[in-house]
Amino acid sequence: MNLLKNKWFILAILWLGAAIWGLIFRETSPNHAPMFPHFDKVAHCLLFFGQFWLLARAFLAAKKPVPYGVLWGFALVMAVGTEWAQATFTHSRQADFWDGVADMLGATIALMLAHHAHKIWTRQATEIKAE
Template identity: 35%
Template sequence: MRSERTPRWTFAPVLAALLLQLGVLYAPSGGGAPPFAHFDKLVHCAVFALPVFLALLVRLPFTPVVIALAAHAPVSEIVQATLLPKRAGDPWDVVADLVGVCLGVAAAHLGLRRAKRDR
């Protein structure tokens, strides 16, 4: 009996979301004015929600995905504060990142539940 495997190409969006996250978090700051107050918190939330959502949607294991991305939140701010000269760490960015992880989990849960119901 052949076990069903997820096609490799389905992981491409997850990888793309992670690369986007790394670019947003570690590239030198553009220095331009944000379009509105706290825009950066919205961006932080989104770049953590998207990979969690996509990873769980393609059924990667829940616990390692959530732990890895939740751990990356404070690590990224420490790296920005200590190793990247044109970046600064912000504890509120960690909060926004963790909110993003939670939103990604919730959105994936709702999406998978809806897909199961629609079968």
């Protein structure tokens, strides 16, 4: 798979960069009230959903098998690593077990959706060829 020509992989890299610099390590102000209770958990879930949907989509677009287990393992490493990094490199944020759970929930939903989408797309392609 030529990753530099795969728009989904490029989007995944851009998404990761934006997440690292703009969302994960950004200091929060004490006056900043969340939009609603547990807003941060929703943000973590959506962040990881987007990241792992784009990665899975890169494999699907290249017509390569999606390494679901490897991607899920990478999500786990990322979840633990980002929580550790927040606690280590920021002053206003701390590691939170439930943020990690939200991260993994987002990644799991994305990978399950990718698996389901692959099955549908494969079935549709088979039906078109049969006609």
